[in-house]
Amino acid sequence: MAHAAPPRHPWGTDERRDELDPPRGLRDGEHVEVAMNAVEPGALSGAGLSEQWRAYVDAHATRGVLLRMMARLAPTRLRPLAVVRRPPVSPTRRIRASVIVPCHNYGHYLEEAVNSVLSQEGVEVEVIIVDDVSTDDSLAVARELAVTHPEVRVIINEHNVGHVRSFNAGWATATGDVIVKLDADDLLAPGSLARAAALFEQRPDVGLVYGYPRHFEHPAVPKGSVGDTAWTIWRGQDWFAERCKHGTSVITTPEMALRASLLREHGALDPDLRYTPDLGISLRLATVSNVGHIDNADQAFHREHSASMSVNEGAGEVVDLEARRDAFDRVFSSPNVKIANADGLRGTVRRALALDAMRDAASLADRPESSARTDGLEEFARATWPDSAYPKSWDTLRVGRKRLGPISRIGGLARRVARRVRNESYYVRWVVKGF
Numbered sequence: 001m002a003h004a005a006p007p008r009h010p011w012g013t014d015e016r017r018d019e020l021d022p023p024r025g026l027r028d029g030e031h032v033e034v035a036m037n038a039v040e041p042g043a044l045s046g047a048g049l050s051e052q053w054r055a056y057v058d059a060h061a062t063r064g065v066l067l068r069m070m071a072r073l074a075p076t077r078l079r080p081l082a083v084v085r086r087p088p089v090s091p092t093r094r095i096r097a098s099v100i101v102p103c104h105n106y107g108h109y110l111e112e113a114v115n116s117v118l119s120q121e122g123v124e125v126e127v128i129i130v131d132d133v134s135t136d137d138s139l140a141v142a143r144e145l146a147v148t149h150p151e152v153r154v155i156i157n158e159h160n161v162g163h164v165r166s167f168n169a170g171w172a173t174a175t176g177d178v179i180v181k182l183d184a185d186d187l188l189a190p191g192s193l194a195r196a197a198a199l200f201e202q203r204p205d206v207g208l209v210y211g212y213p214r215h216f217e218h219p220a221v222p223k224g225s226v227g228d229t230a231w232t233i234w235r236g237q238d239w240f241a242e243r244c245k246h247g248t249s250v251i252t253t254p255e256m257a258l259r260a261s262l263l264r265e266h267g268a269l270d271p272d273l274r275y276t277p278d279l280g281i282s283l284r285l286a287t288v289s290n291v292g293h294i295d296n297a298d299q300a301f302h303r304e305h306s307a308s309m310s311v312n313e314g315a316g317e318v319v320d321l322e323a324r325r326d327a328f329d330r331v332f333s334s335p336n337v338k339i340a341n342a343d344g345l346r347g348t349v350r351r352a353l354a355l356d357a358m359r360d361a362a363s364l365a366d367r368p369e370s371s372a373r374t375d376g377l378e379e380f381a382r383a384t385w386p387d388s389a390y391p392k393s394w395d396t397l398r399v400g401r402k403r404l405g406p407i408s409r410i411g412g413l414a415r416r417v418a419r420r421v422r423n424e425s426y427y428v429r430w431v432v433k434g435f
Contacts, residue, residue, distance in 0.1 A: 057431060059225075062212070067432050070428040081234055083233070096125070096177055098180070103130065103142065107139075109184050126151055128171075153173070168268045178258070188254060188301075195229065207258065208286065210299065224301070233291070236286040236289050239435070240287055249278070251279065283327065284337060325350070354382075361377040
């Protein structure tokens with residue numbers, strides 16, 4: 001299916017986070033490429049060093065001592081409700097996990113995705129493939145899987161309705177205690193469902209569980225990594241407030257598991273949030289339950305490829321910002337959601353999104369070349385948070401319209417380095433701690 005584009009990973013995607021290369025458009029979950037020891041402009045754009053850093057982060061996400069130290073550099077007021085060291089890796093009773101797989105023209109990925117579910121141990125699995133009027137061999141692959149594996153069922157949409165409504169159609173027939181949305185081009189990591197089910201079993205106050213999604217490029221699928229696992233539990237309202245503070249999502253999709261009883265009570269994905277349904281449901285559940293994170297374990301594998309919605313119709317800074325704003329607005333406007341200090345948090349998230357847009361614009365202005373994209377970013381910032389309310393300190397983020405020679409370029413370089421270091425510290429915290 002056309003892959004849904006969740007909001008960009010916190011603190012790190014493509015050119016908005018100060019890459020000097022030509023714009024490549026939004027890629028959901030794309031890692032920030034930072035040369036921490038960069039000083040010269042050439043070093044900042046060195047693809048080799050950036051790729052080495054990304055490889056290091058991925059390889060040590062579940063075990064890296066250096067990454068844990070770096071994660072502490074990013075300030076936060078979010079404090080856990082509980083931290084459980086060496087928790088059980090599977091539930092004590094047989095728990096059923098229903099995995100819904102929306103699929104549109106991803107027949108070449110589908111079998112691999114479904115097998116990653118069928119191979120899960122420690123839980124009873126139910127796989128519901130929802131074919132969204134595919135024109136390739138997706139339906140034939142799905143039917144063959146259903147014939148071979150009794151755990152697999154197939155639903156066929158009469159009309160193409162998109163990945164959100166397809167998920168909701170599958171979820172409506174699910175019988176599991178745990179619900180997971182797995183896009184047909186992604187995979188679950190070994191043991192991920194059992195780890196999530198164990199947390200749900202031990203913590204009935206938790207309605208949402210997630211962990212680290214390893215990103216990879218076709219065709220190589222990572223083996224996955226598990227270190228000394230732990231659980232971090234946050235009060236849902238505190239986790240929600242932290243998301244408002246930054247205006248970002250920390251969930252991409254396949255690593256998120258949901259408590260089925262809460263979905264039945266509060267509804268599934270919002271079909272009006274085309275690019276951010278996962279952000280929407282995570283925010284909504286955080287207002288009515290606590291949130292759990294599985295530390296030091298790969299929970300899913302998220303595939304990066306050119307057919308993804310996130311590098312096609314879901315691409316672009318303003319598209320991403322508007323999608324995130326819509327997700328937050330939908331939660332605040334929901335009559336069934338009770339949010340502590342709702343008015344204050346609504347202003348907090350709008351300020352954060354506007355500031356994000358101005359950082360994007362400032363990043364573009366600090367490049368050697370100018371970009372017309374700054375106009376759209378500034379318009380978004382003004383519409384989201386009025387100019388009259390901007391703190392004076394934001395003046396430094398305004399888009400420069402004049403080039404003042406070498407001194408200006410040196411200042412731009414210094415700002416790029418500062419932003420990249422800041423963004424990378426936040427990104428590493430997300431990899432290690434999940435927020």
